[in-house]
Amino acid sequence: xxxxxxxxxxxxxxxxxxxSSRFGVPDGHTLAGYTSSGSYKGYEAIRQVLEMSPAQVxxxxxxxxxxxxxxxxxxxxxxxxxxxxxxxxxxxxxxxxESEPGTYKDRLLMERDPHQLIEGCLIAAYAIGAAQVFLxxxxxxxHAQERLAAALNExxxxxxxxxxxxxxxxxxxIVLHWGAGAYIVGEETALIESLEGNxxxxxxxxxxxxxxxxxxxxxxxxxxxxxxxxxPWLFNHGVEQYRSVGTEASPGxxxxxxxxxxxxxxxxxxxxxxxxxxxxxxxEIYGNGxxxxxxxxxxxxxxxxxPWFFPEQIDLPLEGRLxxxxxxxxxxGAVVVMDxxxxxVRAALRLVRFFARESCxxxxxxxEGTTWEEKILQRILDGHGRPSDIDLLLDVADNISPxxxxxxxDPGNDLEAIPFPPRQTTICPLGPSSVAPITxxxxxxxxxxxxxxxxxxxxxxxxxxxxxxPEQSSLAHGxxxxx
Amino acid sequence: xxxxxxxxxxxxxxxIRRYPVAKSATIPLCHLAQExxxxxxxxxxxxxxELVGCSSAEVLGTASFYEMFKMHSVGxxxxxVCTNISCQLLGGEELLEHAEQTLGIRPGGTTADGLxxxxxxxxxxxxxxxxxxxVNYRYFHRLTPQDLDQLIEELRSGALDDVxxxxxxxxxxxxxxxxxxxxxxxxxxxxxxxxxxxxHRELAEAAAAADAGTPxxxxxxx
Numbered sequence: 001x002x003x004x005x006x007x008x009x010x011x012x013x014x015x016x017x018x019x020s021s022r023f024g025v026p027d028g029h030t031l032a033g034y035t036s037s038g039s040y041k042g043y044e045a046i047r048q049v050l051e052m053s054p055a056q057v058x059x060x061x062x063x064x065x066x067x068x069x070x071x072x073x074x075x076x077x078x079x080x081x082x083x084x085x086x087x088x089x090x091x092x093x094x095x096x097x098e099s100e101p102g103t104y105k106d107r108l109l110m111e112r113d114p115h116q117l118i119e120g121c122l123i124a125a126y127a128i129g130a131a132q133v134f135l136x137x138x139x140x141x142x143h144a145q146e147r148l149a150a151a152l153n154e155x156x157x158x159x160x161x162x163x164x165x166x167x168x169x170x171x172x173x174i175v176l177h178w179g180a181g182a183y184i185v186g187e188e189t190a191l192i193e194s195l196e197g198n199x200x201x202x203x204x205x206x207x208x209x210x211x212x213x214x215x216x217x218x219x220x221x222x223x224x225x226x227x228x229x230x231x232p233w234l235f236n237h238g239v240e241q242y243r244s245v246g247t248e249a250s251p252g253x254x255x256x257x258x259x260x261x262x263x264x265x266x267x268x269x270x271x272x273x274x275x276x277x278x279x280x281x282x283x284e285i286y287g288n289g290x291x292x293x294x295x296x297x298x299x300x301x302x303x304x305x306x307p308w309f310f311p312e313q314i315d316l317p318l319e320g321r322l323x324x325x326x327x328x329x330x331x332x333g334a335v336v337v338m339d340x341x342x343x344x345v346r347a348a349l350r351l352v353r354f355f356a357r358e359s360c361x362x363x364x365x366x367x368e369g370t371t372w373e374e375k376i377l378q379r380i381l382d383g384h385g386r387p388s389d390i391d392l393l394l395d396v397a398d399n400i401s402p403x404x405x406x407x408x409x410d411p412g413n414d415l416e417a418i419p420f421p422p423r424q425t426t427i428c429p430l431g432p433s434s435v436a437p438i439t440x441x442x443x444x445x446x447x448x449x450x451x452x453x454x455x456x457x458x459x460x461x462x463x464x465x466x467x468x469x470p471e472q473s474s475l476a477h478g479x480x481x482x483x
Numbered sequence: 484x485x486x487x488x489x490x491x492x493x494x495x496x497x498x499i500r501r502y503p504v505a506k507s508a509t510i511p512l513c514h515l516a517q518e519x520x521x522x523x524x525x526x527x528x529x530x531x532x533e534l535v536g537c538s539s540a541e542v543l544g545t546a547s548f549y550e551m552f553k554m555h556s557v558g559x560x561x562x563x564v565c566t567n568i569s570c571q572l573l574g575g576e577e578l579l580e581h582a583e584q585t586l587g588i589r590p591g592g593t594t595a596d597g598l599x600x601x602x603x604x605x606x607x608x609x610x611x612x613x614x615x616x617x618v619n620y621r622y623f624h625r626l627t628p629q630d631l632d633q634l635i636e637e638l639r640s641g642a643l644d645d646v647x648x649x650x651x652x653x654x655x656x657x658x659x660x661x662x663x664x665x666x667x668x669x670x671x672x673x674x675x676x677x678x679x680x681x682x683h684r685e686l687a688e689a690a691a692a693a694d695a696g697t698p699x700x701x702x703x704x705x
Contacts, residue, residue, distance in 0.1 A: 053683040089674030101567045104608035129680035131667055132503065139514070139551050140607055142620050145654030153659045163666040170679045171666040175501045176658045180510050181550030183605065197509030197535065199548035216504055216671040257610055259569040265611035304568060304606075334610065336569055350571050354605055360548075 011269060012285060016245060018233045018253045019226060020269040022113045029147050031154040034115035042115055043160060045235035046122045050168050057127040061231065064239045065251050067272075069105075070095055070186075070224030071303070071331045073250075073320045080128050082211035083219040089131035091220045092124055093210075094228060095191055096137040096144070099183045101304035101354060102334030105255035106225040108267055110137060110144035113229070114151035118161065118174060120228030123235065125172040128221055132173050134195055139179040148176050183358035187428045188222035189214075190360070201362045202428040226255055247273030250319050254330070256280065260337035261294060262287035273319035277301070277309070280318065281337060294339035298444070302331030304351050305433030307420070308440035309408050327408045327417035328436075344445035345452060348437040349377040355434035366431030369400040373434055385453040390446065393438055400425060401432035405439045415443065485524030491515055494657075495534055501660050503670050505535040513546050517651040522553040553650075558593045558600035560638050561650050562586075563617040566603055569610035578614045579603055581628040585635055598639060600650075621647050 011017055021039035022028030034042030049057050062077025083090050094117070098106035109117060121133045135152075137145050152174055155161045163171045177195060179185055185194045189203035192215050207213060214220025230252060234242045243251040250272040258280060259265045268286050277299065281287040290296050298308045301318075307328040309316075316322055320330045338347060356370040376393050379385055386392075397405065401422045409417035422432045442449060487495055495515055499508040509531060516527035523546055525539075532539040546552040564570075564579040579590070582601055586594055590603035609615035612624035616631065623634055637643050648655070667674075676684075 053687070054680055055683070055687070086676075088676050089669075089671055098608055099606060101606035102569055102610050103606075104610055107608045126679065129677040131669070131671075131674050131677065138608070139549070139653070140617065140620050142653040142655075143622075146656040149654055149656045149658040153656075156659070156664055162664055168679070169682065171677075173501075173660070173664075173666050173668075175660065177507075177511065178514065178653065179549070180514065180546075180552055182548060194510065195507055196504065197506035197537075198545055218671050218674075259610035259613060260572045265613075267611065300568070336572070336610070338572060342572060347568065347571070350566065350568055350576075354567055357605065 012271070012275070012283075015253065015269070015271050016233075016237075016241070017269055018242075018245075019109060019113070019116065019229045019255060020267070022116070023108060023267075025112075028112055029114055029151065031115060031151070031158060034113070038113075038116075040233055040236035042232070043119055045232040046119055046126075046160070047166065048235055049123050049126055050166060050170060054127045054129060057123060060235065060239055061127070064234050064242045065249075066227060066230050066234065066242075067250055067252075067320065068224055069226035069230075069254065069333070071100070071305075071329075073330065076124075076223060076227050079211065079223070080124070080221055082209070083128055083221065084212055087219055088129075089218050090128050091215045091218055092121065092128065092130045092133040093188075093191060093195060093215060093220055093222045094121060094133065094135045094225060095186060095188065095222055096135060096141075096225045097179050097186045097191060098138055098225070098332070099186055100332045100334060101351070102257060102259055102300060102336045103303055103332040104257050105267055105333060107138070107141055107144055109225050109229050109255075110141070111147050114144075114148045115155065116229050116232055117148075117225055118151055118155055120231040121174055122161065122165070122172065123231045124221065124223060124228055125174075126170055130172055130221075132175060134215070135174055135176050136185075136191060136195060137176065137178045139181050145176065145178055152176055182360075183354075184360045184428070184430055187430070190428070191222060192220060199360070201360045204427055245271045247317075247319060249273070249321055254318065254333050256318065256333045256335055258287050258335050258337070260299070260335075261291040261339040261342075262289065262337050263291060264288035270318065273317050273322070276315050276317050277335070278314045280335065281314070287337070290337065291339055294341065296337065297340045297342055298338050298344070298440070300334070300336040300338075302329045303334040304354060305329070305429065305436055306331050307406050307408060307436040308444070310410070310444060312411055313408055324420040325417070327406045327419055329420045344441045344448045345377065345381050348441040349374065349381055351437040352377055352434050355430060359430060359434075363426040363428075363431060365400045365425045366434070369396050369431060370434045372396050373438060377438075380449060380452050383452065385449070387453055389453060390442060390449050394442065397435040397438050401435045405432075405435050407439050407443050410444060485516070485520050485526035486530050487516065487527070488519065491519055495531075497661060499534060500662060500668065501665065503668060506537055508535055509537075509542060509545050510549070513542070513549075513552055514651075514653060517552060518653065519651070521559075521649060521651050522556050556597075557650055559598050559649055560618050560647065561600045561602060561620075562635075563602040563604035563607065563620075565605070565607045565609070565613070565615050565617075567606040569606070570613040570615055573613040575614040578616070578626060578628060578631060582631055582635075585632055599635070618643075618647050619650050620653065 025037045027033035066076045068074045182200045185200035190200040194200040210220040253269045323330045352373045356374040359370045361367045404418045406420040424432045512531045528542040529539040532542045566575040593600045616623045
């Protein structure tokens, strides 16, 4: 049962495998495998890049519009340009602390093709002039850490990292660093705090935009693993071919982790913006249909932080802006499918509990708010909910993320979509993310909440025989098991 | 006893040298201590503080933030059942309940024989293989309650000792980054513009100056 991850990674016809071409190659993680298999020859891109000027390299990445694959979807080339000129050193931090529920593309990229990521790091380091690259891998992924360590050792021995790379004046170290279990460390300023040896709490932006004041208060570029893994293919095949896949605004491919109630869950590399959720769920090469005999109830389009979508949104293409306009986000490319057997309150509670457990505690609305959201949902699920609890949940949510929270349209009730992103009273988006499942579930499945709260009344009615209880007893008032 | 062995102390010092600021080595050293002892002891945190140049309270402050660091001894096998959304949808919560019954402990507890610590964990990035379990961070996929019982039996009998190392051991391969290999460990305050960037900037400036018809001053004014 160990190491049985064999996620399907079939490609649609005519779509190049930009980052996943070595997922099925047994020795794709070794230097020999990297240079002899896959959709391009390994370590050719860095040879070409070293012939170019750093500014030209940055321009290629900018022209190709390599969007960040970590969640925010910001163009990497533009991000690189934010480093203030003439301020040294500059650092690169690779965000491999993947822990968004539903997501596991970065783990595969690190385990199956570590050299691809290393080459991507080298290209980025050359372009921005990094003094050092820190590769931050999630603590709970020892296999990825092993593969990365072995690949780094091989690449150092081959003169591909370290001093005078490939005989040029380009020198850089890539240091493998690993985390120790904290979701919030995936936020870039928290990642930097963690890398400095501190508690992983986000920093206030401004002034601590990493590109200006990041690691050790020096300009720092934080890039996601998948973002950097795109670069070797880009430099082998050129901007034109890169942009020939996907759409104008979102070129290239995305790795999508499809999980939940589908017949064929897996990690799929799909062209951005041209594949719809329906294709993803129903196509034989992807999900191969909703679990047989069941029908779609709702789905999460981009990780636990994303507001839910429903059957009406199934024909939307997987493209960041379109999904944002419909009240959610593509985020980290984690699509979770839920069929009609799913209890909306139970699913919402599980997601909220995650955010409550992972709140770092720095901002009060999130630290207190997520905890209360969890308590209230738990008591509703346990049959102890109060009639005012639905409004109370929305009120707590409003304290974390004021104003209309992003939600998908509900044509049945004549409700428009409210676009992403949300507003926040917190430093980072973790707190507002906890609001996503609550508002999604209540807007669409309010009756499920109400049914559970009515059930509470039944419970209190059935406790009526206990009339000999003292008047002050909480049980006599039907108030059992809550605060 | 909960101090680094001589070999681990050398390794700790090598790890510290990879970072321009020693405190960055705090988490890797906590992992090293946990690998040695199975958990993170007070003595270890005091020694790490000496090594990275901070107070032991600061090391505790950092370590206590992270789920993976255990401040007291735990079972030989930390069995983490994922109950987050993708696993919940396919029976993760029921699997956890089954594990509680099989082992006779609640999440956070350790069996009397010291073999198993049960944990209710958040997403472990195996969502398409739900419900998933990690034992000392090694994956087991798509488990039914019966599979889980079998797994527990195999772990108990030692049949999986080759694939599941004792708690605290993460990657078995380490990055080899000795002093002879490191290209640049200058502290941040002493860093200057990298040579390749400077060379290209001077080339560009010379070209611009030539275009403007004035003599090149490149290289004299960096």
